[in-house]
Amino acid sequence: MRMGNAPVRWHLAPGVLLVLLALPAAPVPASARAADESLAAATEHYARGDLKGARESYLEALAAEPGRFAVLHRLARVESELSEDITGEERRRLVAAAVEHAREAIKAAPDSAMGHLELAVALGRQALKEGPKTRLSLAREIKSEVDRALAIDPSLGRAWHVRALWNRKLASLSFFERAAANTILGGVPKGATMENAVADLQKAIELEPHYVNHHLELGRTFLQLKRPDEARQELERAVALAPTGSARDPKYQAEARELLAKLKKKD
Numbered sequence: 001m002r003m004g005n006a007p008v009r010w011h012l013a014p015g016v017l018l019v020l021l022a023l024p025a026a027p028v029p030a031s032a033r034a035a036d037e038s039l040a041a042a043t044e045h046y047a048r049g050d051l052k053g054a055r056e057s058y059l060e061a062l063a064a065e066p067g068r069f070a071v072l073h074r075l076a077r078v079e080s081e082l083s084e085d086i087t088g089e090e091r092r093r094l095v096a097a098a099v100e101h102a103r104e105a106i107k108a109a110p111d112s113a114m115g116h117l118e119l120a121v122a123l124g125r126q127a128l129k130e131g132p133k134t135r136l137s138l139a140r141e142i143k144s145e146v147d148r149a150l151a152i153d154p155s156l157g158r159a160w161h162v163r164a165l166w167n168r169k170l171a172s173l174s175f176f177e178r179a180a181a182n183t184i185l186g187g188v189p190k191g192a193t194m195e196n197a198v199a200d201l202q203k204a205i206e207l208e209p210h211y212v213n214h215h216l217e218l219g220r221t222f223l224q225l226k227r228p229d230e231a232r233q234e235l236e237r238a239v240a241l242a243p244t245g246s247a248r249d250p251k252y253q254a255e256a257r258e259l260l261a262k263l264k265k266k267d
Contacts, residue, residue, distance in 0.1 A: 035065035042074065049247045051082045069112065072105035076118040080125050081248055092129070098122035113153035120145035120162050132177060139189055142166055157208030161217065164200035167192045168221055197221050211245035212238050212252045219259060228263055235260045 042057035058075040062068065079098035083091050099122040105115035120142045127138040143166055149159040170192035201218040208214060215238035222231035238256040243249030 031064045035061045035068060035071065038064060039071060039074075042078075046074075046078065046247050049250070051078055051247050054078045054247070055082060067104070067108050069105055069108040069115070072101050072108060073112075073114040073118045076102040076105060076115075076122055078247075080118070080122050081246070083125055084248065085251070095122060095125045095129075099126060111152065113149040113156055113159065116145045116149040116152070117156060117159050117162065120149065120159070124162060124165065136189075139166065139170060143189060155207055157204040157211060157214065160200045160204040160207065161211075161214055164197045164204065164221070165217065167197035167200060168194060168224070171197065172224065194221065194225055198225075208245065210241055212241050212243060212249045212256075213246060215241070216252050216256050219256065223259065223263075228266070232260065232263055235263075 038057045038061035042054045042061065045051075045053035045057055055075065055078045058071055058078060061071045062075060065071070076098045079094050079101065083094040083098065086094060099119065102115060102119035102122050105112075106119060109115055123138050123142045123145065127135045127142065130138065142162070146159055146162045146166065149156060150163070153159075170189060171194045198218065198221055201214055201221060204211070204214045205218065215234045219231045219234035219238065222228070222234060235256045239253050239260070241249075241253075243253060246252070
C-alpha cells in the first residue's frame with residue numbers, strides 16, 4: 001500500500017505477534033468432522049468395490065453436512081453404478097436418487113464439471129428404461145450436461161466416454177425410432193455419428209488409458225462397425241488392465257471376456 005510516493009509498511013509489535021500466534025485455531029464443527037469421517041469411510045468402501053457400503057457412508061456424510069458438493073457428486077456416481085446390477089422398482093429409485101443428488105451438486109457448485117458429468121451419467125441410466133419420447137427428450141439434456149462438463153474441464157475422460165455413448169446410441173436408432181422422433185420431437189438431436197463415438201472413446205483412452213470401461217465400450221463400438229480386429233484389440237486391453245479405475249471393473253472385464261469368447265467362435 002502507498003500513500004503519496006512513500007510505501008506504507010504494516011508492522012506488528014513482537015508481543016502482539018506472539019499473542020496472535022498463540023491463539024488456538026477455530027474449532028472444526030462436529031458436523032463437519034462427522035461428514036469427513038463418513039466421506040473417508042465411503043472412499044474406502046468404494047476402493048474395495050463395496051458400492052452399497054459406499055452409498056451408506058455417503059448418505060451419513062450428507063446427513064451430517066447437507067449440501068456438501070464433495071459428497072453429492074460422489075453419491076450420485078455410486079447410485080448410478082449400483083443401478084447397473086439392479087432391476088425393477090429398486091433400480092428406478094436408485095437412478096432417481098442419482099439424478100436428484102447430481103442436480104443438488106450442480107446447485108452447490110455450478111462451475112464444477114463433476115456435477116454436470118454425474119447428471120449426464122444418471123440421466124443416461126434413466127433413459128435406458130424410458131419410452132422413445134422421454135428417451136429422446138433426455139438425450140438433449142444429456143448432451144447439454146456433458147458438453148458443459150467438457151467446457152469446464154476437457155481432461156475428464158469419463159465425460160468423453162459419456163458423449164461417445166450418446167453418439168453411438170443416437171447414430172444407431174432404427175428407421176422407426178427416427179420416424180417417431182421426427183413426429184413427436186421434431187427430429188433427432190443432430191451431430192451424432194459412429195465416427196464421433198470412436199473419436200470420443202479414443203480421447204477418453206488417451207486421457208485415462210487404464211480405465212477398463214473405455215476399452216470395453218470402444219470394443220463394443222468396433223463390433224457394431226464390423227471391425228472385429230480392432231474390437232478384439234480393445235477387449236484384450238480391457239481384460240489385461242488392473243481393475244483400479246472403477247468399483248465395477250471386474251464386471252466390465254467379465255463382459256469383455258464374454259465378447260472375446262464370441263469373437264473366437266466366429267474365427
